[in-house]
Amino acid sequence: MSRVAISGMLMRSLLLLVAATPLFAQTRTMTNSTPAGPIVIRADRIIDGRGKVISGGAIVVTGDKITAVETAPKGVPTYDLEGMTLLPGLIDAHSHLSWYFNRQGRYHTRGDGDTPVESMLSMAGNAYATLMAGFTTIQSPGDPADKDLREWIAMGQIPGPRVLTSLAPFSSTRPSPDSLRALVRQRKAQGADVIKIFASASIRDGGAQTMSDEQLAALCGEAKAQGMRTMVHAHSIASIKASVAAGCDQIEHGVFADQETLKLMADHGVYFDPQVCLVFRNYLDNRAKFEGIGNYNEEGFAAMEKALPIAAAMYNKAIHTPGLKVIFGTDAVAGAHGRNAEELVCRVHDGGQSPMDAITSATSLTAESMHLGNEIGTIAPGMQADIIAVAGDPSKDITALRRVDFVMKGGTVYKNVR
Numbered sequence: 001m002s003r004v005a006i007s008g009m010l011m012r013s014l015l016l017l018v019a020a021t022p023l024f025a026q027t028r029t030m031t032n033s034t035p036a037g038p039i040v041i042r043a044d045r046i047i048d049g050r051g052k053v054i055s056g057g058a059i060v061v062t063g064d065k066i067t068a069v070e071t072a073p074k075g076v077p078t079y080d081l082e083g084m085t086l087l088p089g090l091i092d093a094h095s096h097l098s099w100y101f102n103r104q105g106r107y108h109t110r111g112d113g114d115t116p117v118e119s120m121l122s123m124a125g126n127a128y129a130t131l132m133a134g135f136t137t138i139q140s141p142g143d144p145a146d147k148d149l150r151e152w153i154a155m156g157q158i159p160g161p162r163v164l165t166s167l168a169p170f171s172s173t174r175p176s177p178d179s180l181r182a183l184v185r186q187r188k189a190q191g192a193d194v195i196k197i198f199a200s201a202s203i204r205d206g207g208a209q210t211m212s213d214e215q216l217a218a219l220c221g222e223a224k225a226q227g228m229r230t231m232v233h234a235h236s237i238a239s240i241k242a243s244v245a246a247g248c249d250q251i252e253h254g255v256f257a258d259q260e261t262l263k264l265m266a267d268h269g270v271y272f273d274p275q276v277c278l279v280f281r282n283y284l285d286n287r288a289k290f291e292g293i294g295n296y297n298e299e300g301f302a303a304m305e306k307a308l309p310i311a312a313a314m315y316n317k318a319i320h321t322p323g324l325k326v327i328f329g330t331d332a333v334a335g336a337h338g339r340n341a342e343e344l345v346c347r348v349h350d351g352g353q354s355p356m357d358a359i360t361s362a363t364s365l366t367a368e369s370m371h372l373g374n375e376i377g378t379i380a381p382g383m384q385a386d387i388i389a390v391a392g393d394p395s396k397d398i399t400a401l402r403r404v405d406f407v408m409k410g411g412t413v414y415k416n417v418r
């Protein structure tokens with residue numbers, strides 16, 4: 001593991017030689033227990049990620065792909081997961097793997113004395129916890145260090161979910177529109193999968209629009225011209241409307257979105273990634289570890305406390321807005337990695353979503369938002385073999401997603417603890 005962390009410099013120079021991200025690289029070297037021939041996984045039921053249930057079926061995996069879904073399987077399966085449900089590996093469109101608590105039990109910030117090696121080891125730990133919780137793909141918005149993590153996981157050197165990253169996000173309101181366009185091209189050249197933009201202030205600071213309409217148009221317009229997706233942090237109505245008008249692809253958070261704004265997103269086919277509870281509760285539960293750093297102060301925590309019921313009510317409106325594509329992102333920060341499914345639980349319990357819709361959102365719909373709908377997020381022949389199993393039936397009781405006992409990613413079994 002230490003070699004992974006200390007060779008970041010070497011990797012950075014090596015990466016200049018790599019043209020494409022090996023997001024779907026074979027990782028069978030990760031375990032030596034995986035048989036070489038086709039793997040057959042049988043369970044009580046399969047949820048396909050698109051709302052369909054197959055009772056008593058089996059999934060056949062060859063190499064890193066699903067090659068068949070059998071409705072009446074015969075013979076002895078490789079894995080007989082009785083009492084369990086198979087579903088696609090879960091996908092989190094918004095997870096900050098680089099956020100962690102340092103040895104003093106405080107939220108890690110630059111200048112707290114941690115070395116890059118210590119920070120990278122913490123990231124690797126977060127990636128492992130996320131994968132063990134059944135999340136086989138995450139999108140990070142973002143951190144320059146994500147790049148090495150993404151590559152090391154893809155090479156099968158360390159266990160973790162597939163990582164898509166924006167690298168450093170765009171938050172400064174100083175650059176001119178022309179400079180921002182150049183910076184988007186630079187981020188693409190650096191290897192970003194997506195462009196992340198802050199269009200509004202944090203919820204702890206009120207959430208008002210920060211980027212100008214012209215700056216947003218430059219960022220999202222240039223990204224589109226470069227064939228890149230954009231995800232925009234926006235809380236206030238004005239910042240969401242400006243982002244939609246600028247042609248941005250995806251809105252994050254949107255705590256203060258009203259019905260008109262939700263409809264506007266739906267009309268423009270903009271993906272919406274709101275949060276109901278995990279991010280707020282995680283901050284409140286870990287208050288002592290964040291308090292006193294930046295805007296983690298009295299007012300900041302009060303704002304997050306106040307946001308909880310507002311976010312749940314807004315979420316309920318969002319899922320009932322015809323045509324609005326509500327995807328799954330937790331905004332997992334320090335303390336939340338490995339607990340990503342808690343957001344699914346409260347989307348159902350507090351946000352009023354059906355368990356099946358919540359599952360579809362966190363699998364096929366979020367895959368579609370990443371332009372990976374033909375690769376991941378669905379149990380079907382030809383898809384990547386990203387398969388998890390949970391005890392019980394999550395389409396009846398969403399809390400079953402807390403009990404992930406089996407994790408396969410790209411045909412490799414990373415967890416089987418039943």
Ligand SMILES: [Zn+2]
Nearest residue numbers: 094096141331
């Ligand atoms: Zn975030």
